[in-house]
Amino acid sequence: MKNKIKRFAAIKEIISTNTVSCQEDLLQLLAERGFQLTQATLSRDLKQMKVAKTPDVSGEYIYKLPNELKNSEEHNIYLASSLTTIDFSGNNVVLHTRSGYASSLAYEIDERIPSVIIGTVAGEDTIIGVIKEGLSQKEVFDALASFIPTLKGRQ
């Protein structure tokens, strides 16, 4: 459903920019943005999105996005410009970047989608990534595309 997608985006936006400590509060913030749903649905949404409830530095509980959903525009632009090719072979993915950019892109991959690509090694302009057992190449591609805009639509 279309609404669910938008709602996920809204949840992501809200908890990455606000301090939310319980689902009731989040429900309220969603309502302000025009999303009407119950706590039951929200609980399910958060589970699907793998949002964690964690004690904060401040001592209170807050909801946190998993690394895979974290995002930052500037970074995306940077990453987008550094990637040149992507290929799959068996449970490996091979990425090529502009010279010198491999390790920083590898770093981002390690940070963002550790449950999809379980490890990487980076040279100067090449990254070899090992794909988690059982995942399809498409799933990996999509996970990468989630934070590398130039990949969107491609493949």
Next chain:
Amino acid sequence: MKNKIKRFAAIKEIISTNTVSCQEDLLQLLAERGFQLTQATLSRDLKQMKVAKTPDVSGEYIYKLPNELKNSEEHNIYLASSLTTIDFSGNNVVLHTRSGYASSLAYEIDERIPSVIIGTVAGEDTIIGVIKEGLSQKEVFDALASFIPTLKGRQ
């Protein structure tokens, strides 16, 4: 109290090696190891330790340690051997390492204690870290010592 310290260690050990999905289960595992406590106390322990409850890849809920409490023996040995000096100045900490090791140690610091050292820059053998406002040098030292064995006892 002595028991609490040991209990924290036990909790850390249990949830880093087991899949625990609720406090009752964890209580049970603690009981097996000789720790007798109630759910109320456990809830407080987890809050203090900043243990997050997060949806797992598998779809179930699991408790996860914050990065600052994660650990790995091999890594520790590696880190221990790479660090040579540590000094403080105002809200900065300066670490020296064997040549070439600065960025990997800086990476670990960024990963493990982001709420203590809010940022680092690393050269070839030097790391400059910026300490979070309000923290004492001792607190920072202890946070570093928590994953760099050679620091334990020192200072």
Next chain:
DNA sequence: ACCGAATGTGAATATTAATTCAATTTTTTG
């Protein structure tokens, strides 16, 4: 367009987790 399967949802409920309150122990300080 129709059917069956899969997905999405709310109301109610069950489960899980956090906190209050009171009592106790430990630590600090004069």
Next chain:
DNA sequence: CAAAAAATTGAATTAATATTCACATTCGGT
């Protein structure tokens, strides 16, 4: 060492969150 302050804890409670069940909607494949 005594008194005060701080920390620790359990029982009971409240609060928060997950799930069950029933129904509705959407999707995929004829």
